[in-house]
Amino acid sequence: MIRKEAISIIVEKMSNQPIISANGFISRDLFEVCDKNSNFYMIGSMGLASSIGLGLALQNPKKTIYVFDGDGNILMNLGSLTTISKLKPKNFIHIIFDNSSHESTGGQPTSTNKISIDAIAKAVNFKAFRCNSKKDLDETFKKIKNISGPIIILMKISKSEKISKRVSLPPKKIKSRFMKSF
Amino acid sequence: MKELTQRQIFDYLFNNGIENFIGVPDSTMKYFIEQGFKKNKILITTREEEAIGIAVGMSLSRSNSLVFMQNAGFANSLSTITSLVQLYKIPMIFLIGWRGFLKNDAPEHTKIGKIQPKLLQALSLQSKILNEKNWMIYCDWALTLIKEKKPCALILKRDFID
Numbered sequence: 001m002i003r004k005e006a007i008s009i010i011v012e013k014m015s016n017q018p019i020i021s022a023n024g025f026i027s028r029d030l031f032e033v034c035d036k037n038s039n040f041y042m043i044g045s046m047g048l049a050s051s052i053g054l055g056l057a058l059q060n061p062k063k064t065i066y067v068f069d070g071d072g073n074i075l076m077n078l079g080s081l082t083t084i085s086k087l088k089p090k091n092f093i094h095i096i097f098d099n100s101s102h103e104s105t106g107g108q109p110t111s112t113n114k115i116s117i118d119a120i121a122k123a124v125n126f127k128a129f130r131c132n133s134k135k136d137l138d139e140t141f142k143k144i145k146n147i148s149g150p151i152i153i154l155m156k157i158s159k160s161e162k163i164s165k166r167v168s169l170p171p172k173k174i175k176s177r178f179m180k181s182f
Numbered sequence: 183m184k185e186l187t188q189r190q191i192f193d194y195l196f197n198n199g200i201e202n203f204i205g206v207p208d209s210t211m212k213y214f215i216e217q218g219f220k221k222n223k224i225l226i227t228t229r230e231e232e233a234i235g236i237a238v239g240m241s242l243s244r245s246n247s248l249v250f251m252q253n254a255g256f257a258n259s260l261s262t263i264t265s266l267v268q269l270y271k272i273p274m275i276f277l278i279g280w281r282g283f284l285k286n287d288a289p290e291h292t293k294i295g296k297i298q299p300k301l302l303q304a305l306s307l308q309s310k311i312l313n314e315k316n317w318m319i320y321c322d323w324a325l326t327l328i329k330e331k332k333p334c335a336l337i338l339k340r341d342f343i344d
Binding site: 054056083179 | 225227228229231232233234235236237238239240241242243244245261262264265266269270271272
């Protein structure tokens with residue numbers, strides 16, 4: 001499955017919860033599939049989507065916060081998993097689209113074909129799930145309804161052939177409409 | 183800076199609307215951080231960029247943060263400041279410990295200590311250097327900028343050798 005398809009399946013399962021999406025093709029795909037005021041497209045600062053999501057989760061305990069991350073992104077900020085684990089936000093769902101590559105910069109390999117991010121997440125006390133298909137996603141989303149976070153869903157994806165358009169909104173607009181959305 | 187002043191600075195910012203104190207510790211501001219721990223208001227992160235990211239999430243939820251770090255961590259944070267804090271115009275106060283301010287500080291701090299004022303200037307990040315006399319005026323200055331939704335930096339000189 002490619003990332004865009006995985007994103008479509010996941011956003012259909014969500015209602016209007018805030019999403020912090022990582023820079024590069026992840027934000028581009030989300031923008032094309034399902035642009036909403038409650039999407040915060042982090043267009044720079046690679047690695048920090050999970051940290052921004054943590055800040056939101058701590059301040060908004062009654063809202064579920066979703067982070068759409070990539071393998072290259074989370075590998076730049078693995079320490080974030082230990083901080084999140086320390087604080088145990090129940091409302092934090094971290095979805096990592098893992099294609100074992102830096103797809104946005106030309107498909108250079110990451111280390112995730114040799115190491116498992118879900119195993120790392122489990123080691124720091126996340127509830128971690130690995131998905132390879134739509135069926136896995138369906139089952140995982142059923143399971144997580146009844147458990148509290150922090151949760152990691154590692155969605156294994158393949159590289160895409162088409163590139164989605166850039167996020168055309170100015171950053172100030174991304175921020176202001178996001179803040180008004182909840 | 184004296185222990186008492188550091189504690190007063192924490193209390194002053196905390197009592198005037200700064201709700202979150204996030205960062206990587208620096209011995210320059212040891213008592214500031216200790217005072218925050220007493221109030222259960224300190225969040226220690228693994229890296230400075232991570233602290234900034236969390237503060238951004240807090241700010242998007244309308245809760246103001248101070249991010250503390252040594253100037254080595256400030257150097258780590260340059261890209262996060264330009265491509266996140268300044269790009270989205272997110273208000274937050276940086277508290278930066280100025281290692282390498284004294285010429286005989288440890289050698290790893292010399293270069294960054296020397297270029298720190300130029301880095302702040304190059305970033306167009308407004309900053310003030312705190313001392314025993316001016317700290318309240320400059321804390322008020324920072325709090326005003328936060329209300330205007332602008333980031334800024336307060337600098338603490340490392341004026342002792344251990």
